[in-house]
Amino acid sequence: MGEGPDGSRAPRGGGRVSRETWPTTPREAPPAAAQDWQNDAVIDTPIGAEAERAVRLLHSATRGGLPRPERQRVFTIANQKGGVGKTTTAVNIAAALALQGLKVLVIDLDPQGNASTALGIEHRPGTASSYEVLIGDIPVQEALQRSPHSERLFCIPATIDLAGAEIELVSMVAREGRLRTALAELKHYDFDYVFIDCPPSLGLLTINALVAAPEVLIPIQCEYYALEGVGQLLRNIEMVKSHLNPELTVSTVILTMYDGRTRLADQVAQDVRAHFGDKVLRTVIPRSVKVSEAPGYGMTILDYDPGSRGAMSYLDASRELAERGAPQAGTR
Numbered sequence: 001m002g003e004g005p006d007g008s009r010a011p012r013g014g015g016r017v018s019r020e021t022w023p024t025t026p027r028e029a030p031p032a033a034a035q036d037w038q039n040d041a042v043i044d045t046p047i048g049a050e051a052e053r054a055v056r057l058l059h060s061a062t063r064g065g066l067p068r069p070e071r072q073r074v075f076t077i078a079n080q081k082g083g084v085g086k087t088t089t090a091v092n093i094a095a096a097l098a099l100q101g102l103k104v105l106v107i108d109l110d111p112q113g114n115a116s117t118a119l120g121i122e123h124r125p126g127t128a129s130s131y132e133v134l135i136g137d138i139p140v141q142e143a144l145q146r147s148p149h150s151e152r153l154f155c156i157p158a159t160i161d162l163a164g165a166e167i168e169l170v171s172m173v174a175r176e177g178r179l180r181t182a183l184a185e186l187k188h189y190d191f192d193y194v195f196i197d198c199p200p201s202l203g204l205l206t207i208n209a210l211v212a213a214p215e216v217l218i219p220i221q222c223e224y225y226a227l228e229g230v231g232q233l234l235r236n237i238e239m240v241k242s243h244l245n246p247e248l249t250v251s252t253v254i255l256t257m258y259d260g261r262t263r264l265a266d267q268v269a270q271d272v273r274a275h276f277g278d279k280v281l282r283t284v285i286p287r288s289v290k291v292s293e294a295p296g297y298g299m300t301i302l303d304y305d306p307g308s309r310g311a312m313s314y315l316d317a318s319r320e321l322a323e324r325g326a327p328q329a330g331t332r
C-alpha cells in the first residue's frame, strides 16, 4: 500500500514550501510531543525534516504506548454540519491510538461510508455492515473487519443500505435505542476505544449514536459560522441526556482545519475555547493537503504520511484524549 492506482505515490513536498499551516501564536504551550517535532530548524531540508519526524513519531509511538483506559470508552463524533472533520477525526484519532498500542473500533454510521473508505475497509453493497447491526439482523462480530494497516484497528463499515435506515427506524420499536442494544455485546470484546462516526444530520442515526455512547466528541472547523448549529446540537444532546441516556456528556471538542495564515481561524479558536473551556483539546488540527489526500488511498494520515504535521497533530490529539481520561460521573 502507500501507492496510487498507477503505482506512484503522491508528491511529498520535498524542495517546495509546505502548504500545511500551523498555529503561529499558540496561546498555550503545545504538548511535549508537539514541541519536540516543531523544533526541526536544525534539519536542513523539508524532506529531511519530514523523514526525521516520521522516525521520531514511529519510535515514540511504539516505545511508550498509552495506558489502557479503566473502562472501554465509547465516543459519538457528532456535528450536524457536513465537512467539519468528523470522519477525518474519527479515523485518524482511532489510527493514532492503535499505533500506540490500544485496540480501537470505528463504527461507520454515515451511509456515505467515508470512514470505511478512509480505513481501507470493504463496504460494497451486500457487505455485513452497521445497517444490519442497527436493525438487529446480525450481531456485531459478524460486521467487524480489521484494518489492512493495523492489527489493533477495526471497523464496522457502512454501506448504502444505511441510507434507508433513517426512515425504516421511524416505525420500529425502541427506535432510538437500537444501536445501544446491539453494542451491548461490545463489552465482551477488549476494545479500549470505540468511535461512532455520525452523518451530518440530527436524525435517528445520530440519536442512536448519542444513546449508545457516554462521551460526545464535537469537531469544530476553524471557519466562518463554526458555532452555527452547535447550539442546536447541544440542545439535542441535553434532550437525549434527560430522556434516554443520563450518562451522556460532551467530553471533548477538537478544532480542525486550522489555517494559521488567517486571523479568522484564531478568532474562531478563541470563541470555541471561551464557550467550551477545557473540553477543547489544546492540540489543534492544521489544514493540510495530505490529510485530505490520505482517504483516496484507503489510508489514515498515520499510514499515508507519518511524518506530516497532520499525522503529528492527530497523534498529539489522541494522546491528550487518552491522558485526560474519561470524565468522572457528575463532574461535567
Ligand SMILES: Nc1ncnc2c1ncn2[C@@H]1O[C@H](COP(=O)(O)OP(=O)(O)O)[C@@H](O)[C@H]1O
Pocket (backbone or CB within 6 Å): 081, 082, 083, 084, 085, 086, 087, 088, 089, 114, 200, 256, 257, 258, 285, 286, 287, 288, 289, 291, 292, 293, 295, 310
Ligand atoms: N485537517 C484537514 N486538512 C485538510 N483537509 C481536511 C482536514 N480535515 C478534513 N479535511 C477534508 O475536508 C473534507 C471534510 O472532512 P470530513 O472529515 O469528511 O468531514 P465530515 O465527516 O464532518 O463531513 C474532506 O474532504 C476531508 O478530507
Ligand SMILES: [Mg+2]
Pocket (backbone or CB within 6 Å): 086, 087, 088, 110, 114, 198, 199
Ligand atoms: Mg463524515
